[in-house]
Amino acid sequence: MENVFDYEDIQLIPAKCIVKSRSECDTSVTFGGRKFKLPVVPANMQTIIDEKIALQLAEDGYFYIMHRFQPEKRIDFIKDMQERGLYASISVGVKEEEYRFVEELAEENLTPEYITIDIAHGHSNQVIEMIQHIKKHLPNSFVIAGNVGTPEAVRELENAGADATKVGIGPGKVCITKIKTGFGTGGWQLAALRWCAKAASKPIIADGGIRTHGDIAKSVRFGASMVMIGSLFAGHEESPGETVEKDGKLFKEYFGSASEFQKGERKNVEGKKMLVEHRGALKDTLTEMEQDLQSSISYAGGNKLDAIRNVDYVVVKNSIFNGDKVY
């Protein structure tokens, strides 16, 4: 690896503006054959998304990925979304029962439009076998596989049949993988994204470490087709996390999918719980993200998202923790 940097170390360099108003800039992206308003997807975590938010996002033209932590609800969820004429986008793991679940979907003639294999260490035979199993039984589902942090992993999962890969091991706000194991892309997620994107022949989702709306544009610049975000989506009225009042201020709970709170036991814990400030309605954040990204596109000197992919940049400094604390 030559240059190592993270989001906070990069500034994109403006190019001559070609629009009269930022409202002329189009932030939409095509992913898995569908067009979405933003290259952004809320993280498939239990304190970030539930059935109600998934429905709202799909109806309003955004991409979503439902989490996999209430497995018994998935079949009804797929049916409900598809009966409403919407796409179904679910997550699976790699344990034995998940193989049976995929077969059950095929037997019931239920094809989710998107299936995400959601595993901490996605560069593994377990994930490769699950990709192949899904492709065998549900060949028309768009398969997103992850998470990974190297070009070798991206190529191997693509060769196994993945339609997109998800990049990010340990950069998340509630992640402690980088500290507990010493491994991951924490502190250099943006450089890892660039490294992986150069090897990829299919779309990449940048996952974790987004702290500001400008980080979305930086992810697109360094090769992401989609950007998965947890913490920035955790504090909304609709967010499934518990609302907590402290010193007269409202907060929302946000916990890691590998935290003790999610797992119900203290075993292989690689996530923590935190409180994030309450920040109003989800639709307002999505609107602000869209406006900020429209502005990014105008600074890139274009009127479409692709304009950002070619801009110049400078590295301004380096910091391994990306503003995070352990507890």
Ligand SMILES: NC(=O)C1=CN([C@@H]2O[C@H](COP(=O)(O)OP(=O)(O)OC[C@H]3O[C@@H](n4cnc5c(N)ncnc54)[C@H](OP(=O)(O)O)[C@@H]3O)[C@@H](O)[C@H]2O)C=CC1
């Ligand atoms: N993006 C990230 O940086 C990270 C994300 N997470 C999130 O936490 C959730 C739980 O993830 P995960 O523990 O993978 O899911 P599971 O608990 O479903 O584990 C999946 C399987 O992979 C095995 N496994 C897990 N980690 C490793 C590893 N490092 N090496 C070898 N085998 C492993 C597990 O066995 P066993 O448990 O017995 O080892 C199990 O058989 C997911 O939602 C994931 O996205 C977790 C950590 C990092």
Ligand SMILES: Nc1nc2c(ncn2[C@@H]2O[C@H](COP(=O)(O)O)[C@@H](O)[C@H]2O)c(=O)[nH]1
């Ligand atoms: N290492 C861990 N990573 C986790 C855990 N739960 C979720 N995640 C990852 O974080 C991102 C969200 O990151 P954010 O910076 O936007 O908040 C999420 O999509 C997962 O990939 C966990 O317990 N441990």
